[in-house]
Amino acid sequence: MESQYQTGLNNVQYTEHIVLRCPSTLYNGSPKSAAAASSSSSSGCFASGTLITLPNQKQIPIEQLQSGEELLTTDGSTIFTTQMVMMLDKNRLSQAIFHTITTTSGHYVSLTELHLVPIIENDNTINYIPAKQIKIGDLLYVMSNGQLVSSTVTNVILEMKTGFYAPLTTSGTLFANGIMTSCYANVRSHRAAHLSMGPLRFYHWLAQLLSINEPFGHQNMESVHVIPKVMYELVHFLYPSALQVS
Template identity: 75%
Template structure:
């Protein structure tokens, strides 16, 4: 069993390559870099976002994470710091109708001491969460369906789902600020979503579509399910080390190769 545990992750990464890589050359990806001497329209308007300090103009060192002061709700209603999440922990999430359990799979990226720029979103219900700018968060559209948008696009009066007194309710965004914080974490669950500080958020970032990102992780979820059947502990390897895990590195490489238009760079 230990032998399977050591081989499992390399095997799944090889499968990703064999299944998805076709040999076609990657499409060129255009990165837009703002002129340091000019102010972009987003900087001028800020979508109603106000900087908390002069550090707010700095760029984030990570673009897909929660701040280290985030608390996650487990299925037993216990709140734990995000840094304490471990593979197979049972968390809570929602599809917009009911609250149900989801399982922690892997910590995609983490750094306890690195600084990053966050958008801190506060709701009328008193909830708040800090996300890096390209991390997706769920908002409720006029037809009561869920749309996932980058944190930097959240505006005052947007409506989000929150968990209050163990019930799912909607709440209006009342404030959004940018602020530097120390420490960030990027957990991935089987549902691709979770409640962070009681607010429904996606586990994905740097993509245009939450649904596309979730489909792309299907093989990863299958491997996680298979590892549990085979009683493999830590199917994605030891996760106590700092930095980005090899899995998102491979997935990002494949996305650039096969579907670069799905990625979001700004």
């Protein structure tokens, strides 16, 4: 069930301006302590309160997402529906450093540094890079007034925030605060990460077919879910070069 939307381009250049805005009482001005706080999340996450777009174009906070819920996403040419599979990681109380990216359209999103973000290359192809590599002038896909358009990054700052969430969807992407983002982090390839999550997506589909409630267990526990945790450790052992840890 797909809905067609026109893709527009808006290529505007800005002067780079990056600000570190973190409470000095937490870091005492030490880059080492800032790095430690940044690594408090074992997977790439979105900040608490990030708004996720539903098919009716209403938005709900990321912490309210439930398995099986339909969301909107895009492949860069059309906007279509995807489903929430599971929450890979969540923590309401822990603090982490987020890269807050703002675009000329007024959209913004806060992600941990190794969370993959799709940027639009000069040939209009999509390239997924870590949030920490996003720079002013990069083009991102955003949804504005129900239309898919590109918008230029105007600012990138570092912020200390409390609470983080890492949802997985069937498409591996979603709109976070209206910006197209990946569900994956700590990996070098969005495509490889999406393929590796194939078994989870298949089980999610099978559970729906068999009307199994909560196929991944009760997800009130605040930590990395055991399934992606085991998968990560396996990849780390068998193919460590596929991971991005810094």
